[in-house]
Amino acid sequence: MRTTKQREIAAPLEASIWRRRHVLDLDDFTSEEIELVLGTTDAMREVLSREIKKVPTLRGKTVVTLFCEPSTRTRVSFEQAAKNLSADVINLGASGSSVEKGESLIDTARTLQSLGADAIVMRHCYAGAPYLVARHIDVGVINGGDGCHAHPTQGLLDLYTIRDHLGTVAGAKVVIIGDITHSRVARSNIWGLSKMGAKVVLSAPPTLVPVGLSAPYFPEIVVEQNLDRAVDGADIIMPLRLQQERQKRGLLPSLREYIQLYQLDAKRLAKAKPNALVLHPGPMNEGVEITREVAHGAQSVIEEQVTNGVAVRMALLYLLLGCVQ
Amino acid sequence: MTALLIAGGRIIDPSQEVDTIGDLLIANGSIAWMGHSGEDLPYERYSVLHARGMIVCPGFIDLHCHLREPGFEDKETIATGTRAAARGGFTTVCCMPNTEPPIDTQATVEFVQTKAAAEGAVRVLPVGCITRGRRGTEMVEMGELSEAGVVALSDDGNPVVDSRLMRYALEYSRLFDLVLIDHCEDVSLSEGGVMNEGWVSTRLGLKGIPAAAEENVVYRDIALAEMTGARVHIAHVSTAGSVALIRSAKERGVIVTAEVTPHHLTMTEEWVMGQGWDDTKAYPLPLSCYETNAKVNPPLRTARDIEALIMGLNEGVIDVIATDHAPHTDVDKLCEFDIAAFGISGLETALGSLLALVHGGKLDLMTLISKLTVEPAKIIRKNEIGTLKVGAPGDVTIFDPDHEWTVDPAAFASKGKNTPLAGHRLKGKVMATIVAGELLYKDESFKIEKGG
Numbered sequence: 001m002r003t004t005k006q007r008e009i010a011a012p013l014e015a016s017i018w019r020r021r022h023v024l025d026l027d028d029f030t031s032e033e034i035e036l037v038l039g040t041t042d043a044m045r046e047v048l049s050r051e052i053k054k055v056p057t058l059r060g061k062t063v064v065t066l067f068c069e070p071s072t073r074t075r076v077s078f079e080q081a082a083k084n085l086s087a088d089v090i091n092l093g094a095s096g097s098s099v100e101k102g103e104s105l106i107d108t109a110r111t112l113q114s115l116g117a118d119a120i121v122m123r124h125c126y127a128g129a130p131y132l133v134a135r136h137i138d139v140g141v142i143n144g145g146d147g148c149h150a151h152p153t154q155g156l157l158d159l160y161t162i163r164d165h166l167g168t169v170a171g172a173k174v175v176i177i178g179d180i181t182h183s184r185v186a187r188s189n190i191w192g193l194s195k196m197g198a199k200v201v202l203s204a205p206p207t208l209v210p211v212g213l214s215a216p217y218f219p220e221i222v223v224e225q226n227l228d229r230a231v232d233g234a235d236i237i238m239p240l241r242l243q244q245e246r247q248k249r250g251l252l253p254s255l256r257e258y259i260q261l262y263q264l265d266a267k268r269l270a271k272a273k274p275n276a277l278v279l280h281p282g283p284m285n286e287g288v289e290i291t292r293e294v295a296h297g298a299q300s301v302i303e304e305q306v307t308n309g310v311a312v313r314m315a316l317l318y319l320l321l322g323c324v325q
Numbered sequence: 326m327t328a329l330l331i332a333g334g335r336i337i338d339p340s341q342e343v344d345t346i347g348d349l350l351i352a353n354g355s356i357a358w359m360g361h362s363g364e365d366l367p368y369e370r371y372s373v374l375h376a377r378g379m380i381v382c383p384g385f386i387d388l389h390c391h392l393r394e395p396g397f398e399d400k401e402t403i404a405t406g407t408r409a410a411a412r413g414g415f416t417t418v419c420c421m422p423n424t425e426p427p428i429d430t431q432a433t434v435e436f437v438q439t440k441a442a443a444e445g446a447v448r449v450l451p452v453g454c455i456t457r458g459r460r461g462t463e464m465v466e467m468g469e470l471s472e473a474g475v476v477a478l479s480d481d482g483n484p485v486v487d488s489r490l491m492r493y494a495l496e497y498s499r500l501f502d503l504v505l506i507d508h509c510e511d512v513s514l515s516e517g518g519v520m521n522e523g524w525v526s527t528r529l530g531l532k533g534i535p536a537a538a539e540e541n542v543v544y545r546d547i548a549l550a551e552m553t554g555a556r557v558h559i560a561h562v563s564t565a566g567s568v569a570l571i572r573s574a575k576e577r578g579v580i581v582t583a584e585v586t587p588h589h590l591t592m593t594e595e596w597v598m599g600q601g602w603d604d605t606k607a608y609p610l611p612l613s614c615y616e617t618n619a620k621v622n623p624p625l626r627t628a629r630d631i632e633a634l635i636m637g638l639n640e641g642v643i644d645v646i647a648t649d650h651a652p653h654t655d656v657d658k659l660c661e662f663d664i665a666a667f668g669i670s671g672l673e674t675a676l677g678s679l680l681a682l683v684h685g686g687k688l689d690l691m692t693l694i695s696k697l698t699v700e701p702a703k704i705i706r707k708n709e710i711g712t713l714k715v716g717a718p719g720d721v722t723i724f725d726p727d728h729e730w731t732v733d734p735a736a737f738a739s740k741g742k743n744t745p746l747a748g749h750r751l752k753g754k755v756m757a758t759i760v761a762g763e764l765l766y767k768d769e770s771f772k773i774e775k776g777g
Contacts, residue, residue, distance in 0.1 A: 104659065128531070128614065148530035211526075211533070214524075
């Protein structure tokens with residue numbers, strides 16, 4: 001069995017250290033586990049480079065995506081990842097499902113388990129929902145983003161993208177700009193990047209930085225409100241999506257002022273290292289947190305992130321479902 | 326009715342500053358005699374409860390609990406809630422008016438009273454609304470409610486947002502000497518919040534409720550009490566800042582009183598992380614986190630707040646300990662944290678939780694018992710209860726401060742099994758609860774024998 005799989009996928013041998021049943025956040029990942037995921041992702045990228053981008057590894061397994069919040073790229077990315085591994089995929093959204101009829105999340109998850117799901121990938125508007133599900137069912141749960149809490153697969157694909165370009169994440173100065181308070185991507189990245197030895201700098205107006213975001217409860221990070229100073233010498237710059245709602249809710253005086261103070265434009269990018277990379281978790285508000293020029297410029301790896309996202313998710317599904325225990 | 330002698334216990338009655346080993350006789354529903362064994366008893370026939378090693382004190386008065394009836398009988402009823410009270414040592418409970426319909430007319434007050442008389446175990450004293458339907462727009466007919474027998478007014482669950490209306494309600498309440506209990510929450514600051522705003526809320530990605538949301542309204546109420554001379558009582562104080570505001574108000578003579586709950590005195594925001602969370606480590610999150618049974622409004626705060634609350638109790642800044650018993654069904658709690666109901670089912674764990682403060686040397690028994698008996702009685706102007714004076718109603722609670730037990734919500738008399746203490750060991754247990762001379766609750770290990 002094992003040898004067949006190794007022909008299919010050139011996954012790292014140390015896959016046997018994987019003991020995880022769920023992927024809920026990066027806070028409990030060791031650096032060795034992250035390395036294992038990234039190494040496995042390399043193997044998946046090799047699969048994706050083949051003419052026939054499909055292996056039979058997860059044939060007979062069923063992956064359910066339960067997305068109770070609108071999402072395009074994450075859901076499609078998971079679906080693509082599962083299909084590349086020959087798993088069957090069932091997509092459920094909030095509308096049209098029992099969730100909308102008032103069924104509790106636990107009952108929905110139990111039903112999916114009874115229907116034969118081997119893994120549930122879930123996106124939920126409320127923080128902690130994947131923990132609730134994981135407590136009540138036996139199948140693996142992958143967090144596809146929960147409220148303002150965590151988005152571990154985005155964190156992993158960002159790590160992969162950075163490692164792919166710099167060779168290592170350790171020592172890199174990574175600047176995350178914008179709405180930290182409401183960003184699950186920022187939270188998961190803080191955990192993942194810090195574990196792998198990056199220096200994380202957050203740059204945002206005080207209304208968009210949450211309280212208590214400091215050691216010993218979080219990894220060591222630096223908050224630099226002045227964006228020009230924050231990007232100085234940066235290796236990686238990651239502006240976050242600014243939801244227009246933030247301005248309406250009074251967290252910002254105007255989009256105009258936000259753009260003046262926090263938009264990543266060519267001038268600011270020039271203050272970073274010459275070959276600094278621009279990442280964005282998407283979807284972008286071009287012209288708000290990032291200029292079109294920078295988003296599609298030579299230093300942007302935003303499209304690569306999307307491709308890497310499929311490979312990372314294949315790696316996680318493989319480790320959760322396909323790896324011989 | 327035969328008389329009941331409680332023999333050999335440590336009798337603590339803050340209303341008379343009594344703390345002595347002795348006997349207490351209850352006859353004809355009232356406290357008949359207090360003395361020492363060997364002395365002549367005024368009665369010859371009585372049953373005996375041997376209370377050696379136990380504390381004998383006036384029955385507890387809960388100034389703030391939710392019996393949910395009418396309207397939310399799936400969460401609790403007057404029958405189940407008052408039995409839970411008896412198990413917790415409470416002989417009188419003041420029930421909050423956030424029922425459906427709310428207690429804002431004579432008819433609803435009488436409904437609660439009639440139900441309590443027919444099905445209830447302990448004394449039930451209804452609290453009426455401050456505004457009609459708790460909508461915060463017009464005052465209730467306070468005269469009618471006062472006549473019907475409410476002991477206080479509150480829109481509990483909601484603050485009275487409109488400061489002008491709160492002013493008028495306070496002024497008008499003076500006609501009937503009614504105390505207004507306010508749930509202090511600046512809803513513009515707390516909107517969407519589900520737990521304390523701090524590192525835990527940031528860690529869990531939950532929206533926080535800052536301390537200022539409470540303190541802002543505490544200060545407003547103090548200012549209005551000072552201006553109107555009316556009586557305001559601050560419900561469930563949870564922050565160090567509120568304690569400081571109330572202290573300074575009392576120092577300059579403002580008529581303000583305050584209560585604190587057992588959970589705000591003993592649990593921090595970290596309880597939302599669930600059981601098994603080790604406070605020497607900040608990560609990873611355990612699977613048990615997002616503990617909805619620790620979701621309560623106002624939210625569990627920090628160790629620093631707890632310290633200030635305990636100091637407030639000891640200094641007399643906080644007058645009363647009240648449970649804010651808020652029973653909910655499993656469905657209300659077994660869901661995503663954001664949509665779970667606020668509240669802890671607290672009647673049956675109150676004493677056990679609070680005794681941890683006594684065992685830890687932070688509070689003495691006399692102070693603790695006064696906050697559960699004579700002090701709440703003063704606030705609702707019911708000076709005949711909360712005391713063991715001869716002639717007072719025979720409301721007595723007997724507890725063993727050293728009896729260790731494990732909290733098992735399935736064994737609760739309350740329908741509300743929602744407590745973050747499930748499975749926890751508590752030291753201190755109610756052994757018997759007597760209301761008007763009637764033994765309503767008795768621990769299995771406690772024996773009665775015929776005396777005289």
